[in-house]
Amino acid sequence: xxxxxxxxxxxxxxxxxxxxxxxxxxxxxxxxxxxxxxxxxxxxxxxxxxxxxxxxxxxxxxxxxxxxxxxxxxxxxxxxxxxxxxxxxxxxxxxxxxxxxxxxxxxxxxxxxxxxxxxxxxxxxxxxxxxxxxxxxxxxxxxxxxxxxxxxxxxxxxxxxxxxxxxxxxxxxxxxxxxxxxxxxxxxxxxxxxxxxxxxxxxxxxxxxxxxxxxxxxxxxxxxxxxxxxxxxxxxxx
Numbered sequence: 001x002x003x004x005x006x007x008x009x010x011x012x013x014x015x016x017x018x019x020x021x022x023x024x025x026x027x028x029x030x031x032x033x034x035x036x037x038x039x040x041x042x043x044x045x046x047x048x049x050x051x052x053x054x055x056x057x058x059x060x061x062x063x064x065x066x067x068x069x070x071x072x073x074x075x076x077x078x079x080x081x082x083x084x085x086x087x088x089x090x091x092x093x094x095x096x097x098x099x100x101x102x103x104x105x106x107x108x109x110x111x112x113x114x115x116x117x118x119x120x121x122x123x124x125x126x127x128x129x130x131x132x133x134x135x136x137x138x139x140x141x142x143x144x145x146x147x148x149x150x151x152x153x154x155x156x157x158x159x160x161x162x163x164x165x166x167x168x169x170x171x172x173x174x175x176x177x178x179x180x181x182x183x184x185x186x187x188x189x190x191x192x193x194x195x196x197x198x199x200x201x202x203x204x205x206x207x208x209x210x211x212x213x214x215x216x217x218x219x220x221x222x223x224x225x226x227x228x229x230x231x232x233x234x235x236x237x238x
Contacts, residue, residue, distance in 0.1 A: 001179050043160075113135075
């Protein structure tokens with residue numbers, strides 16, 4: 001069961017300086033309530049969101065792969081926890097602090113990198129040096145249905161929160177792989193031209209059809225925020 005859970009402005013932006021407004025504090029608290037509502041220990045981010053939080057992988061971070069190239073086979077590291085942070089990172093660009101990440105007081109999560117087969121051997125050596133799990137989702141681009149299947153098969157992930165950014169949200173939505181869209185609308189409008197929308201045009205689905213939504217719930221939250229829950233009309237998972 002895949003839920004796209006996002007905090008956004010009234011004008012549909014999920015990034016920008018609006019987060020600093022005191023009027024948005026209650027919406028941030030409402031977002032935490034929504035996260036607890038789903039009781040989900042696995043969360044997925046796109047590479048841009050991961051990079052903004054943890055940095056960009058550089059050659060200085062590399063661990064030499066040696067003469068034997070790594071086969072493009074999935075690597076499942078041992079983990080002492082069953083909470084996961086999944087990074088959609090086809091080219092291998094995210095610099096990770098460790099195999100485990102603790103964020104915003106949440107339980108410790110084991111990182112799973114989702115890669116394409118075009119990733120470099122040095123990046124695979126780097127992930128192995130951290131003992132980070134990784135799975136392959138395709139040769140050049142990712143087959144997201146395959147990715148979800150592997151997350152279920154290898155890690156027993158049956159419920160997954162997708163929390164941005166806008167491109168990864170749109171790619172999953174256009175692929176018919178989101179069961180529920182859950183939006184916390186903050187009482188604010190983002191003014192920056194660079195602010196990212198909850199659903200951004202995706203290079204992997206540039207001409208996708210519009211998706212109808214069925215309202216599941218509309219709830220007024222403290223501080224003037226609104227919690228909207230929708231079921232997309234294009235879900236076609238097996």
